[in-house]
Amino acid sequence: MRLLTHNMLSSNIKGVTDGFPLKIEAGKVVEKEVDMNTDFLKNIFTKIEWKPFVEAAKTLGYSELPEDVDPSLLDSQDFLTKFHHALLEIHLEEGALVCPETGRKFPVSKGIPNMLLHEDEV
Amino acid sequence: MTPKIADIRLVASHPEVYEPCDDSFALVDALLADRMNLLQLEPKMCLEIGCGSGYVITSLALILEQDTNSSVHCFATDINPDAVEVTSATLKAHGVHAEVMNMDIASALEDRLSGLVDVVVVNPPYVPTPEDEVGAGGIVAAWAGGEDGRSVIDRILPVADKLLSEKGWLYMLTLAANKPSELCGLMRKKGYASKIIVQRSTEEESLHVIKFWRDPDSEVQIKKTMANRGSPTSIFSRLSRLSFSGHGNANSK
């Protein structure tokens, strides 16, 4: 699971009002290289919730991202390289995503998050 | 160059996971038929709901990869835990990537991905069955569609509407028994135009792939049509004819 995906997932257990962002319990983390595409990064940048993204990256052991950002950074090659790496190349293989309100754990196994809810949660 | 799609010999399998079948092939044929438009759309995010073996999302990723200038991020969900693993293996065997997730429809993505998805593809469980078979899990969830095969489809449509971006498209496979004309009508009320882009009739079933896209005139038009009591627009008449043409044995899937 990429951090881009983490940034798009929330806990939707019945009664939970703000299920975003999910906390991460990191077990195994892997890196897989992919080609960088600047257009894609510029497009996605505005859709990323930055603080949770920085936190998630730190949890997975990457702390090179700036705490605060503005669109002018998109002209910096250095920033784009780091953004690209954190967004697309770091994968959570084993671990869990944790609902921020209830503490309910959603397991991540073989890189696949299991977001299925139990009957009493829907 | 012939466009690349998933190689059936490289598709992973599991006894509890739906194997690529006529419906899967029809959906990929539709994506191929619409390939030029898809490349022009330059989608940034795509999603398959109910990915099963991964045959469709892998094909979509391969089709979009051929346009080297753009980069696309694909998501795939399935309610069946075995299916998400099989999809993962199929993607890997083809050297493409999609983010695979185990969930009901797109429940954990709906909030954050709202309005961001440019292409949604769905081959839903569409076979008319008793309602209690829906959501039974495993391989049964691959086909069990409840009354008129519509139980899951009717839950997917509003989700797709929520997720699709302004320029977004939905490709949905349906069976004649699902009353595709009614589906188009439902989507029309949400402001979508629609078109059948692939039609396939076998002795057993009559399949259509319908493409939906946001059309600002769509709502206006339906009001006009009703006001004039004029002839319905072409898709309606075509579809209602089609939906009578092949209801065959709907349970045969």
Ligand SMILES: C[S@@+](CC[C@H](N)C(=O)[O-])C[C@H]1O[C@@H](n2cnc3c(N)ncnc32)[C@H](O)[C@@H]1O
């Ligand atoms: C007809 S199969 C299609 C599989 C594959 N996409 C293909 O075309 O070969 C339908 C798939 O939808 C999945 N499914 C059924 N209900 C679902 C739900 N509520 N949420 C997500 N996936 C679901 C099934 O597990 C199955 O894999």
